[in-house]
Amino acid sequence: MSQVPVIDAENLQKVYGAGGTPVVALDHVTLQVHQGEFVAVVGASGSGKSTFMNLIGLLDRPTGGSLRLDGVDVAKLTPNQRATVRNRKVGFVFQGFNLLRRTSALENVELPLLYAGVSAHERAEAAKRALTQVGLGERMGHMPNELSGGQQQRVAIARALVNQPALLLADEPTGNLDSTTTREILKLFVDLNVNHGITVVMVTHENDVAAVSRRVVQFKDGRVVMDGPPPAEWTPAVPAPWHTAASAPTSEVA
Amino acid sequence: MNLFTLLRLALRVISRNKARAMLTVLGIVIGVAAVIAMVALGAGAQQNIAKQIASLGSNLIIIIPGTTNIAGVRGGGGSSTTVDVDDIDALRREVKSITHLAPANRQQVQIVAGDANWGTTVQGTTPAFYVVRDWRTDVGTEHSELDEAAHNKVCVLGKTVAAQLFGTDDPIDQWVRIKKVPFRVIGVLSSKGQSPMGQDQDDTVVIPFSVFRQRLAGTQRDQIQVAYAAALDADSSQAAVDEMTAVLRQRHHLRESADDDFSIRNLADMAAASREVADSMTLLLGSIAGVSLLVGGIGIMNTMLVSVTERTREIGIRLAVGAKSRDILVQFLVEAVVLSAFGGAIGVLVGWLVARLLNDATGWVTIFDPTVAALAFLVSGAVGVFFGFWPARRAAQLDPIDALRYE
Ligand SMILES: Nc1ncnc2c1ncn2[C@@H]1O[C@H](COP(=O)(O)OP(=O)(O)OP(=O)(O)O)[C@@H](O)[C@H]1O
Numbered sequence A: 001m002s003q004v005p006v007i008d009a010e011n012l013q014k015v016y017g018a019g020g021t022p023v024v025a026l027d028h029v030t031l032q033v034h035q036g037e038f039v040a041v042v043g044a045s046g047s048g049k050s051t052f053m054n055l056i057g058l059l060d061r062p063t064g065g066s067l068r069l070d071g072v073d074v075a076k077l078t079p080n081q082r083a084t085v086r087n088r089k090v091g092f093v094f095q096g097f098n099l100l101r102r103t104s105a106l107e108n109v110e111l112p113l114l115y116a117g118v119s120a121h122e123r124a125e126a127a128k129r130a131l132t133q134v135g136l137g138e139r140m141g142h143m144p145n146e147l148s149g150g151q152q153q154r155v156a157i158a159r160a161l162v163n164q165p166a167l168l169l170a171d172e173p174t175g176n177l178d179s180t181t182t183r184e185i186l187k188l189f190v191d192l193n194v195n196h197g198i199t200v201v202m203v204t205h206e207n208d209v210a211a212v213s214r215r216v217v218q219f220k221d222g223r224v225v226m227d228g229p230p231p232a233e234w235t236p237a238v239p240a241p242w243h244t245a246a247s248a249p250t251s252e253v254a
Numbered sequence B: 001m002n003l004f005t006l007l008r009l010a011l012r013v014i015s016r017n018k019a020r021a022m023l024t025v026l027g028i029v030i031g032v033a034a035v036i037a038m039v040a041l042g043a044g045a046q047q048n049i050a051k052q053i054a055s056l057g058s059n060l061i062i063i064i065p066g067t068t069n070i071a072g073v074r075g076g077g078g079s080s081t082t083v084d085v086d087d088i089d090a091l092r093r094e095v096k097s098i099t100h101l102a103p104a105n106r107q108q109v110q111i112v113a114g115d116a117n118w119g120t121t122v123q124g125t126t127p128a129f130y131v132v133r134d135w136r137t138d139v140g141t142e143h144s145e146l147d148e149a150a151h152n153k154v155c156v157l158g159k160t161v162a163a164q165l166f167g168t169d170d171p172i173d174q175w176v177r178i179k180k181v182p183f184r185v186i187g188v189l190s191s192k193g194q195s196p197m198g199q200d201q202d203d204t205v206v207i208p209f210s211v212f213r214q215r216l217a218g219t220q221r222d223q224i225q226v227a228y229a230a231a232l233d234a235d236s237s238q239a240a241v242d243e244m245t246a247v248l249r250q251r252h253h254l255r256e257s258a259d260d261d262f263s264i265r266n267l268a269d270m271a272a273a274s275r276e277v278a279d280s281m282t283l284l285l286g287s288i289a290g291v292s293l294l295v296g297g298i299g300i301m302n303t304m305l306v307s308v309t310e311r312t313r314e315i316g317i318r319l320a321v322g323a324k325s326r327d328i329l330v331q332f333l334v335e336a337v338v339l340s341a342f343g344g345a346i347g348v349l350v351g352w353l354v355a356r357l358l359n360d361a362t363g364w365v366t367i368f369d370p371t372v373a374a375l376a377f378l379v380s381g382a383v384g385v386f387f388g389f390w391p392a393r394r395a396a397q398l399d400p401i402d403a404l405r406y407e
């Protein structure tokens, strides 16, 4: 594609433990993701998936290589500019939810808007919309410890979506969900991708979840070992427009 | 984030741990309360002193026999018989910058009126006394030079004595007995209240100086215990003191090197002395306030540091969803300021209460000053900014991923 890639990683490297024995979590990863792509990141536990996501979500800094988001070299960004990118451009769903304790679901979802300077009224409106989208319309006043793991995960997804980011980074967003809710969330992701042009990068351990994507990137020991369309033998959990007529289930995308 | 959101957030966090908040602000509460209460007391005392000094009469100069040391304490026994009636006559003649001069000798006596009797202080003094002390009669008249010349046994009662002997009856032209000598009551003095030494000035009876010498003074009839003079005006008060000092030193044949065997003080001296007391009190209050606010501030800093550590993950989450480090700084600063201002507000309230209770329990006058209260409140807020800054900056400097991973 001629367009500037949304994510452009070149020889990206992350080595942990500068003091003791160093752990190479990412080893010269070169990867481009373009606007509108729907990417699944797979790989064994400890293969560097979360590390990669944290780097492109600007939560962490690489120890080597370069990273460009929308053509901008992130190494040149000031801390405040990084915060703005995290706030406006990227929606991040954490592997461990990372919700604020003793803070209602609604207020957790409002949090990114708070730092975007949105008024209280609009914050509440947008947060309610996002929570309804993930099927939690009735539980907005509940604290995280009053919610099940799957419900907490959906709050985290709502929070990632509330600021209408151009890039959705989700680290095992369906890890704690039953198959019905998993399908709901995946449908939502496909809808966001197809109808709103949001670029989705999603880490998953499940083949049928990965199969929903258009492109699967497999990590192994911090390297990309495979990059291409999902294997034909994986059955997608939900249909997407890009599935060929032969392999895709017949039902329509919501 | 706007201020309202920040305040609401801070209040919520603080209210989650009320016991800790209370303990944290205790230092500030005590500091501010102490300042408020003591300033109220100090202001009350100041007002009292000012009132009492004013009650002595304007441009008043007091002459006391005997040496004084630096602290103003009167010297030993025999030294207090150094001023006599001739000295008073000489001062009257020679010192031009005074308008009036009244010797006053006093004695403790029992005074009897019919069935009632009362122990009080009799003062023998001249009619100039009423002018110099600015102490006039409410009822009846003062005694005159004629009474002095004729040795008339008349008396003017202080308010307290009049009330003790006659209650609500009119005492004028009634008879009282002092040392078995009958005196006719010709007047009642207006009320003066307490002296700077705390005595009831109205517990007194004034009789002519000539009669005092004749009937009460005994062998000490020429000695003067105290004399009151009035300067022409406030400006000439010091000149009057100097002139009187010169006259008395010459009459007492004091050598250049010898100390005065009398002391002469004017109101300005007394006012300066009381101001000195007030100044040292302010200094003391200031240091108490400073120390307790310092301790309170350190308490807030400690609590905020603990809070930042406890909430590291929260900070990580906020940073991850787009909080700038300034947002985190402001959030924790506001929390510290809310804490300390809360302590300050309670402190003002407690201080005001203590001042009132002191007033009720001891009768000391206390004056609550809203300006001081507002100032103390503001200072407590400033303490929050000052001591909250370092913990807040630590929070703001956290790295998102480190904070998120914090266990
Ligand atoms: N803070 C850290 N310090 C040291 N080593 C780390 C740190 N974080 C991750 N690692 C190591 O880096 C490697 C990659 O970790 P990462 O979390 O990216 O794996 P992952 O692919 O997300 O695994 P999972 O599927 O279990 O979530 C692992 O070997 C891990 O032990």
Ligand SMILES: [Mg+2]
Pocket (backbone or CB within 6 Å): A049, A050, A051, A095, A171
């Ligand atoms: Mg992971």
